[in-house]
Amino acid sequence: MNRAWMGLEKAPEGSLKNKIHGLGLKLLARVKPSEIFLKSISKEVTDVEITYPSSLNPRLVRRRLRHIAMRGAASHKGYFYGSVSLLPLTSAFTVLPLPNIPFFWVLFRTYSHWRALQGSEKLLQLVSDCPHAENLDIPNMKESESEIETGDSKHEVHKTRGSKWVLQPSKELEELLHNGDENDGLSKCAISKICKTFNLNKIDIIKFKHTM
Template structure:
């Protein structure tokens, strides 16, 4: 599939394959950033580090992260089974003398929802320690760590806390330049992305989807 997509990308301007490639880009641009985020959480991920404005409460940040994981699990599980049910229907278009675009799109969305579903499960597992321990670490502005462990013996997990919450005064200062009416504008988003090495387009798309 990747090879076929690369072939469409290299197609001459104005050709059918080039138009098909443009259609694919427009469809991909509609994928929500939250899905891209969840897809990036593989089973190899063992720790989540969150940088947030220093004015926010760490418990609120952790609760928001859990909400993203739970909501992602519910949504992508539903869409995964929905996409799977559409595969037999779209495969019937193979009899037509044209590329079976609906089938390949549904196939891609099925795989994408499956990865986002697995990412949600992994994130939930990190946030909710199934062994009965709940470890977290909050990094203070001076770099010192404050760890919390509610295990029975009060000892820390040898693997370290599954998530690290790091308040950032720098991020707080960047956000304070926003207008009360316009919120976080494109210029501020761009500065934040440069500072924390983020994809500006993904962040802007996530901001606009809220």
């Protein structure tokens, strides 16, 4: 599949293969940012650090992350089995003289949903490693609080003993969100500053905003 994609990418400008490659790029651009995020969580990941606006309740942040993981596992499992069922059907197009784009696309989506499913399950495992943490008031836990210095700012880090997740409130993120707030959400300027400060992909963030 990768060799076929590279062949399409190197095709002469204006050729059929080049147009097919352009169509593939448009299809890839429609992949949800949440799927890209879940695919990035490999089995080698051993812990997770969540940076969030300081005005939010850390328990709410962790519950939201668990919701993303549970919803991702349920949806991508269904999409995975659906894509697998389409593989035999699309493989019949190999008799045509053109590249079997439907088969390669379904194969890619099958692999992508499988990776997202694995990432969802791994994320759920990481944020659910302490079953009693939901009943604890994290900011008041003396044994789980520590302070770290980051530049000129001070961040308070909440981590339950023995857990694999770290909740890190950020006053800087809170200020960027507050200053960039508009009637229709965050301004593009604020999004650019946030992405630059926290090393995020601006295109994915804007795509995620449009899905809200």
